[in-house]
Amino acid sequence: MLKLGLPSKGRLMEQSFDWFATRGIRLARTGSDREYAARAEGIEGLSLVLLSAGEIPRELAAGRIQLGVTGSDLIREKLAGWRSDVVELAPMGFGHADLVLGVPACWRDCETLDDFASIARDFRAAHGFRLRIATKYHRLVRAFLSDHEVADYQLVDSQGATEGTVANLTAEAIADITSTGETLRANHLKILPDALIHASQATLVANRRAIETGAIAPIVAHLGLPPHAA
Amino acid sequence: MIPRTAKAAVGRRILDAFRAAGAVEVAPDILLPADTLLDLYGEDIRARAYLTTDPIRGEVVLRPDFTVPVVQMHMAQGAEPARYCYLGEVFRKQDHGDTRPANPRENEFLQAGFELFSRDPEADAEVFALFHGILAPCRLSATMGDMDLLLDAVAGLPLSASRRAMLAHHIWRPKRFERLLDRFSAVEQPRHFAVNSAPWTGLRSQEEMEARIARLEAAAEGPPLDAAWRTRLHRLFSVAGPAPTALDELRILADHIPAIAEAVERLSARLDAITTRGIDPGSIRFDASHGRRTMEYYDGMTFSFTAEGRPDWPPVATGGRYDALTKVLGQGEAIPAVGGIIRPGLVAELEHAPC
Numbered sequence: 051m052l053k054l055g056l057p058s059k060g061r062l063m064e065q066s067f068d069w070f071a072t073r074g075i076r077l078a079r080t081g082s083d084r085e086y087a088a089r090a091e092g093i094e095g096l097s098l099v100l101l102s103a104g105e106i107p108r109e110l111a112a113g114r115i116q117l118g119v120t121g122s123d124l125i126r127e128k129l130a131g132w133r134s135d136v137v138e139l140a141p142m143g144f145g146h147a148d149l150v151l152g153v154p155a156c157w158r159d160c161e162t163l164d165d166f167a168s169i170a171r172d173f174r175a176a177h178g179f180r181l182r183i184a185t186k187y188h189r190l191v192r193a194f195l196s197d198h199e200v201a202d203y204q205l206v207d208s209q210g211a212t213e214g215t216v217a218n219l220t221a222e223a224i225a226d227i228t229s230t231g232e233t234l235r236a237n238h239l240k241i242l243p244d245a246l247i248h249a250s251q252a253t254l255v256a257n258r259r260a261i262e263t264g265a266i267a268p269i270v271a272h273l274g275l276p277p278h279a280a
Numbered sequence: 281m282i283p284r285t286a287k288a289a290v291g292r293r294i295l296d297a298f299r300a301a302g303a304v305e306v307a308p309d310i311l312l313p314a315d316t317l318l319d320l321y322g323e324d325i326r327a328r329a330y331l332t333t334d335p336i337r338g339e340v341v342l343r344p345d346f347t348v349p350v351v352q353m354h355m356a357q358g359a360e361p362a363r364y365c366y367l368g369e370v371f372r373k374q375d376h377g378d379t380r381p382a383n384p385r386e387n388e389f390l391q392a393g394f395e396l397f398s399r400d401p402e403a404d405a406e407v408f409a410l411f412h413g414i415l416a417p418c419r420l421s422a423t424m425g426d427m428d429l430l431l432d433a434v435a436g437l438p439l440s441a442s443r444r445a446m447l448a449h450h451i452w453r454p455k456r457f458e459r460l461l462d463r464f465s466a467v468e469q470p471r472h473f474a475v476n477s478a479p480w481t482g483l484r485s486q487e488e489m490e491a492r493i494a495r496l497e498a499a500a501e502g503p504p505l506d507a508a509w510r511t512r513l514h515r516l517f518s519v520a521g522p523a524p525t526a527l528d529e530l531r532i533l534a535d536h537i538p539a540i541a542e543a544v545e546r547l548s549a550r551l552d553a554i555t556t557r558g559i560d561p562g563s564i565r566f567d568a569s570h571g572r573r574t575m576e577y578y579d580g581m582t583f584s585f586t587a588e589g590r591p592d593w594p595p596v597a598t599g600g601r602y603d604a605l606t607k608v609l610g611q612g613e614a615i616p617a618v619g620g621i622i623r624p625g626l627v628a629e630l631e632h633a634p635c
Contacts, residue, residue, distance in 0.1 A: 126378075130375045130376070130380075131375075131376055131377070131378065131379055131380035132378060133378045133379040134379050134380040154478070154480075154481045154482045154484070155476065155478035155481075156476070156478040156479065156480045156481060156482075156486075156489075157484070157489060158473045158474060158475065158476055158489070158493075159473050159489050159492050159493045159496065161473075164459065167456065168446075168492075169484070169492070171446070171449060172488065172492060173484055173488070176488055177483070179319060180319065180322060189327075189375070192323050192326075192327055193377065195323070196323070196324070198455075199450070199453035199454075199455050199456040200456075201322060201449075201450070201453065202322070203322070203323065204318065204319075204322060204323060204326070205323060205326070216481055216482045217481050217482070219482065219483050222482050222483055222484055237481075238478050238479055238481045239481075240478075
């Protein structure tokens with residue numbers, strides 16, 4: 051029996067149900083809508099598991115589920131060496147969110163990542179410590195900034211209300227997921243246009259071993275995905 | 281697999297050689313305060329260091345490197361000249377990005393190191409020759425670089441002091457360095473920044489921003505850099521070859537980049553001193569850009585010894601001069617310092633699988 055992991059809450063779950071429904075697999079919750087149980091109809095040998103979206107990458111990598119729906123950002127952030135463990139089968143066209151770098155809107159001298167790098171250097175010289183970027187996406191942000199050779203910064207961990215850290219003086223800039231940019235604007239921050247760290251969307255992901263053994267080939271065919279995806 | 285005991289035995293042998301060269305053995309803590317290391321090395325080290333929290337000491341880190349604690353110890357109590365040696369584990373996370381390699385690097389390994397605090401002009405040669413002698417049986421390739429040359433070349437550019445400082449700061453980041461060089465080589469249009477009504481937020485002050493804007497809007501940093509300078513810098517960066525040949529090339533370059541003349545003569549004196557110690561300078565490869573690919577704290581000679589037949593290995597030994605680091609750690613008080621480390625684990629592997 052193959053296990054498919056879906057986010058247990060909200061719009062992501064609903065949209066995942068719709069995505070599978072248009073491809074001939076009906077998924078539905080069983081019991082009350084507070085019970086984390088669900089079933090699949092229209093295909094043999096597939097069982098459904100509802101999980102927190104953030105746990106799906108780890109469960110996929112461990113092979114406890116063979117298929118899962120999660121954000122492409124979470125796959126990259128949570129799994130070091132993710133390509134060795136999982137394969138992205140298909141982008142699903144919803145759950146779009148960008149991981150962006152946000153700086154105070156009042157920094158009118160900060161229009162590009164080069165400006166940001168130069169401000170970081172000045173800031174470190176003036177304040178005696180590295181410019182702080184609040185984020186929960188440590189690996190993605192670090193890889194992006196290292197790739198673009200930005201120095202003189204440090205990451206500070208922020209697991210929520212990240213946009214508030216600048217006003218609270220616990221960070222000078224933030225890196226967070228946004229779809230409309232509204233929370234950033236409300237907190238007097240602006241997005242650096244040339245610092246899109248990752249454009250994320252809901253993605254159907256498979257465990258690499260399950261692909262190599264051919265275990266999920268029937269489902270890939272049923273979903274009408276190109277066989278090379280598997 | 282080489283047993284840990286065999287690696288430790290090689291480490292002790294190297295330590296004996298360091299002691300015979302006059303070094304006092306020291307044993308820095310394994311658990312170090314994180315703040316100094318993080319501020320010094322930034323996110324590069326945070327990504328690779330094992331951090332943990334102590335309820336009383338705050339953030340601590342499993343020793344990722346010996347140099348900082350040895351320098352701190354020396355600056356607190358040492359008198360010059362001083363020679364120290366050490367042997368112990370360092371710990372590094374190995375995050376390889378998207379795909380894991382078949383043979384991941386080790387997360388903990390031994391380092392045997394030697395650090396020399398001295399104003400003797402032959403200190404560089406002493407350290408290089410010591411490492412060369414210990415590693416001779418391994419038949420490694422020796423590469424030498426010199427950050428002095430590059431930093432002096434940048435310091436001598438006909439640019440404003442702030443632009444020279446910016447280039448020197450980013451010398452270890454080739455893409456950013458090139459972009460800055462592009463910018464400074466072109467006729468720059470003054471930038472204009474639109475005023476907006478956003479309320480002030482965050483720790484960076486309005487004065488800091490206005491100072492930067494004044495600098496950029498004025499574009500008063502002098503005329504663009506002549507294209508010849510970029511060509512000269514690139515020629516300097518690409519000097520690589522047997523040390524005597526490279527030295528000849530550098531001497532010719534010094535006619536066009538007078539600022540490097542002194543550093544070239546220091547390199548020449550260093551190679552002479554190394555020759556006097558019985559090493560053929562023709563066997564050393566000099567690569568002017570070598571130091572740009574190392575840790576940022578080296579600001580003079582850099583060196584590494586690599587195993588030719590093992591392209592997937594890190595260098596078996598690395599080292600160099602790090603006067604600037606002692607200045608940062610000594611709050612302004614600097615001590616000339618040069619040193620390096622050998623990885624006994626790699627030496628042990630070479631000895632067990634003779635090439």
